Amino acid sequence: MLEGKRILLVIGGGIAAYKALDLIRRLRARGASVVPAMTQAAEQFVTPLSVSSLAGVEAHRALFDLTREAEMGHIQLSRAADLVVVVPATADLMAKMAGGHADDLPSTLLMATDKRVLIAPAMNVRMWEHPATQRNLRTLIADGVLVCGPDDGDMACGEFGPGRMAEPETIVAAIDAALSAGPLTGRRVLVTSGPTHEPIDPVRYIANRSSGAQGTALAEALRDLGAEVVFVTGPADAPRPTGARVIEVQSARDMLEAVDAALAPDAPAIDAAVFAAAVADWRVASASNSKIKKRPDGTTPALEFAENPDILRTVARRAEGRPGLVVGFAAETDDVIAHATAKRLRKGCDWIVANDVSPATGIMGGTENAVTLISDAGAEEWPRLTKTETARRLAARIAAHLTGPDHEDRGAA
Template identity: 45%
Template structure:
């Protein structure tokens, strides 16, 4: 009895906006509303035009106890803009069922009906429960759209496998209402970084030679942005200090854009005092030209010499602060990975280091995949190759565990010191 009571309170007073798109699984949504409300949630429903062909607005209004919204421009809404009112009301947005069509429109940022528009207008986390024919789900376009949504921090719930309305068997069934309610409940309760402020550096830096040329590297920023998205999903307040990348800022994260290593250092030092955890994932240039020529250098000789000077070591500076955060570094190596990673861990006095072998073509720079060897003073673990967003969640679980252990050890030392006095 006690267990059931605690479980129900996890969604207590959470405002869940349920978006229903056109698909046969829409007939299950009145039961989904009931399951969410049984767990204490407040539920409001938005129907797309095609969803009305599969489920009655009146039925959803009856089980939710709230009017069902369907029109983008609603005279009954505040300032006739229902998408803004609903976007501000929602703590969580759940799209179930999410058709292949709606997933495609969401991936490209369309805003041509109420549901798609409020998805752009809200800062609430988005959760998508795919529901479609197995071949549509397996299609390259659908998989790319799902990867795009995942990269933006959208949580994908399902799909399940089994017999479908068309008679096919395979992946594409919407999770059952009870499974969806429990999955959402789990996501909202399993947030080990809640209340934690995380500062992450990401991407490359560009060190100017003249107004049109610079020194840089192959970093895409994908790992750093995946970490930011995952950290936000796990409850953290996240700030990214990012070099030049072709990536969108994950929902709910603050991004400070920089160019050079000196720019990055300045931004980090202005933010680090507020951070509990610092993750140095950026590929910061080790050197910069001693002088930046003010005009474009003309090609006039067979050879050109550049004098390079060392850039500041941002990671070491953060680790040397008197009231330092928990400091995590990255090491991109092409050989002797463990040796160089452990040396960097010790030399820079880091709490943890995540190392990857960038000599392998299918992982690391500019790849969707990665694998990490993670070291800390008293232990290590290996995170096998997978997509960077899944890997980011695994790494953050390790970081959260070691951060908590360090905090607990510090608290014990404080208690011991207080007792001794």
């Protein structure tokens, strides 16, 4: 898909700049040509010689270079590419882009281009979570900028959290998707994610250990295949997917209400629905409006539980407006395949993605997953993968199902 494509690669000044070297190698291996442009700060992390050697052309570095301007002005350079990619997109570069600054060659190229721009953010977790960065991110998305990552992970500074740049292979996939229509272009997919919080009183609630990472990864993988994603999430720790319509909810009943609204007759049709959320099975029947206090006599309050609505079953058994593909998740701790198989039949969904969330697996709240895809065709066990890769495989299967049997081989990859 990248054969003959021309990528203008803007390299920002962050420790993740070293990954740009691997990205150049991967892009050229797939037939793309790469024209690099470096910020001055980028040269503190990777040398222009290394970048130029891998790209096969000299890296552009200075805005006021008479020789360069005579041979190819920065306006022409910014428009000769099929896609502009910023790796890493530092907090400073994102701020410049959002504010429309053009005080060096890379920022001027980004202002002058008439092509699509894809950024791969990378920075310290606190910088990523800072209101200014999140405000700039929203501005860039509204401007049509595509975003790949960031991932959760260990930082060079020793901290852990969102802000780690996406791996080169993930960025290549995002570039591929940006330069192609994508098999899910024109399709709408609903994804639920995260835990639900069921109130006991205004202070306390019932919850579970779901981080929402798998749901976010799945929404981003479907987005990268061209889908319009409606993302309904409980109060998850994971960052929300960029490029999706995000609907925040708290309880299971809130989530059902949001799902029903997305599937309403007057709403655009949903082609597939994936229920990755870890919805609480029960709630407190009569949550207190005031904080429950300790009793002087030492007795404990009795909590009466009520069963929550079964969102997956409700949607899977809809008489009207049922999505063409309904996928559930089954988080189990024992007899995983047997329980998940029975759940699929009981709920009436098309597929169940089963996984073992016993504490020893580290899957619930972790960065990896090991799933078995259960359908009418049987149970297919997948190897343990990152949640990003698991999401990409499942998204490919969904695309194959929705676009017909001619795509099955690609979907199984």
